[in-house]
Amino acid sequence: MPSSSTSDRRRYAIVGTGHRAGMFVNALTGTHADVGEIVAWIEPNPVRAAVHEARVAATVGGIRPVYHPDDLEKALDEQRVDRVVVTSIDNTHAELVSRALRAGVDVVVEKPIAATATEARQISDAVAETGRDLTMTFNYRYSPRNSALREVIASGEIGRVLSVHFDWALDTVHGADYFRRWHREKVNNGGLLVHKSSHHFDLVNWWIDAVPERVFASGGRRFYGDDGAHAQAYEPTDGERALSSQGVDPWFLDVDADPYLVELYGPEAQAVDGYVRNRSVFDAGITTEDTLGLVVEYAGGPVLTYSLVAYAPWEGYRVVVNGSRGRAELEVVERGSVEFGSGGSAILDPSFTAAFGEDTVRPTGERLIVQRHWERAEERPIHNVGHGGHGGGDELLLSDVFRGRDEPDPLGRAARLVDGLRASGVGYAGNRSLETGEPERLADLGLGVDLG
Numbered sequence: 001m002p003s004s005s006t007s008d009r010r011r012y013a014i015v016g017t018g019h020r021a022g023m024f025v026n027a028l029t030g031t032h033a034d035v036g037e038i039v040a041w042i043e044p045n046p047v048r049a050a051v052h053e054a055r056v057a058a059t060v061g062g063i064r065p066v067y068h069p070d071d072l073e074k075a076l077d078e079q080r081v082d083r084v085v086v087t088s089i090d091n092t093h094a095e096l097v098s099r100a101l102r103a104g105v106d107v108v109v110e111k112p113i114a115a116t117a118t119e120a121r122q123i124s125d126a127v128a129e130t131g132r133d134l135t136m137t138f139n140y141r142y143s144p145r146n147s148a149l150r151e152v153i154a155s156g157e158i159g160r161v162l163s164v165h166f167d168w169a170l171d172t173v174h175g176a177d178y179f180r181r182w183h184r185e186k187v188n189n190g191g192l193l194v195h196k197s198s199h200h201f202d203l204v205n206w207w208i209d210a211v212p213e214r215v216f217a218s219g220g221r222r223f224y225g226d227d228g229a230h231a232q233a234y235e236p237t238d239g240e241r242a243l244s245s246q247g248v249d250p251w252f253l254d255v256d257a258d259p260y261l262v263e264l265y266g267p268e269a270q271a272v273d274g275y276v277r278n279r280s281v282f283d284a285g286i287t288t289e290d291t292l293g294l295v296v297e298y299a300g301g302p303v304l305t306y307s308l309v310a311y312a313p314w315e316g317y318r319v320v321v322n323g324s325r326g327r328a329e330l331e332v333v334e335r336g337s338v339e340f341g342s343g344g345s346a347i348l349d350p351s352f353t354a355a356f357g358e359d360t361v362r363p364t365g366e367r368l369i370v371q372r373h374w375e376r377a378e379e380r381p382i383h384n385v386g387h388g389g390h391g392g393g394d395e396l397l398l399s400d401v402f403r404g405r406d407e408p409d410p411l412g413r414a415a416r417l418v419d420g421l422r423a424s425g426v427g428y429a430g431n432r433s434l435e436t437g438e439p440e441r442l443a444d445l446g447l448g449v450d451l452g
Helices: 021-029 046-060 069-078 090-102 116-132 142-153 197-208 238-245 261-265 267-273 390-404 417-436
Strands: 008-017 037-040 083-086 106-110 135-139 161-171 214-222 291-298 301-310 315-323 324-336 365-372 378-380
Touching: 008 021, 021 037, 021 390, 037 046, 037 069, 046 261, 046 267, 069 090, 083 090, 083 378, 090 106, 090 116, 090 214, 090 267, 116 417, 135 390, 135 417, 142 197, 142 315, 142 324, 142 365, 161 197, 197 261, 197 291, 197 417, 214 417, 238 267, 291 417
Parallel strands: 008 037, 008 083, 083 106, 106 135, 161 301
Antiparallel strands: 161 315, 214 291, 291 301, 315 324, 324 365, 365 378
16 A cells, blocks of 8 residues: 555544553654554543554644544544554454444554453454455564464475473563553453453464364462452562662562553543543452463464463564474564562563563573574574564554555464454364363354354
C-alpha cells in the first residue's frame, strides 16, 4: 500500500487509547506519517484519549475528536475513516472489530483476535460477510532471531519437523504486571493462554508451517493471589530481604514515577471509570493462571510441548526444534536478572528497554544453534538485529502494517485472519482442556474458518 503523496494518506481511527495504543500513535505521527493520519479517537474514557490527543497535536497539529464506542459507526462516517486500529481490552475486540467491518472499514487488530472462541467466531463471520481486510499484529514474527529460526527450518536443513519444545519465562516484574491490571481477570482476555501465549503459538505455527489440531493443557494460578505460593507461609529470599532493607517493595509498580502512566491511569482518569492500574498481585479474586503447560498435536505429526510461568527470576525463552535430520535451538535472554534503580523501580518490559545492570552468568542476548546428525553443532548468525519492542519486531511490523510491500516476503511474516484464529485457537482449546481435564480439538471450537 505504498503512497506517493500526503493527499493519498489513509485516515485512521484509534479504538482504545491505553498504553498499547502508543506504538501505533507514534508510528502514524512519526515514521509513517506520510502514508497515514489519525483523524479520530474512539474511547470511553475522555481523559485517557486526551493524553494521546495532546501528544499528536504537539507533533502534527490539528484536532481529532473523541467518540464513545457506542458511536463507532458515527465516528467512522463523520471522519471518513479508511481503517481502524483496535487496541482496546481483548473482550471488546469481537464487537468493535465486527462493527467496524460492517461499517465498511478495514481493521488492524492487536493480538489476541478475541478473548473466547465465540467472540472470535463473530469476527470471522463479519470478515466473510463483508469481504473487508483484517490485519493481525503478530510482531514477534518480525524479530530477526525468530526469522532466523524460520529460515533454518524452511531450508530443510534439519529435515521434517517432528517435535518442538518451547519454554517461556516471564519474570517478577513483567510477569507480575499481568496480575496488577485488567489482565488479572480471565474474563477480560481469556487468560495468559490467549492474551500472551497466542504470540508463542503463532510463532510455532509459523516456524514449522503446520496446523494445530488437538490440545491438552494443565496448570492454574500457583503463585499470585491471596492463596498462592508467595502468600502461603512464604519465606523471603535473601534478595527480597535486601530490597526490603532499602525500602523497596519488588512487587509494587510505582505508577507515579512514570509521568506517562500517571496521565493515562492516574487520579483524573481513574475518576472517570474506576480503573486502578496498580493493584496488589496478592489480592483475592485473581482468576488468571500463572503456571501453564500444554501438549499440542499438529496435522502431519509434529508435537509441541509448551510451558509458561509468570514469576521467573529472569525473562526470556528457549525453543528446541527436533527434525528428522537434526535439531535447532534458539535461546533468548531478554533480562538475566531483575534489578532495581536508585529510585527503587525496575524495568517493566525487558524486550523494549535494556536492563539496568548486566548479568554475567546469564547475559542478555540471543543464540541460535543448529546441529545435524553425526555433525558438530554450529552457531548461526542472527542478521539485522533489531532494537525496540519485541526484539526489534515492532518496527518491522509497523512498516508492513502501514506501508505494505512492493515485493513478497519469502518468510511470510504478515499474519492473516486464519493465523490469528490458529494461534488463539490453541489458547481457546487449552482453556477448555483446563476445564474438562481432557484433550480438546480446535475443529470443535466453531471458529467459522477452515484452519487447514
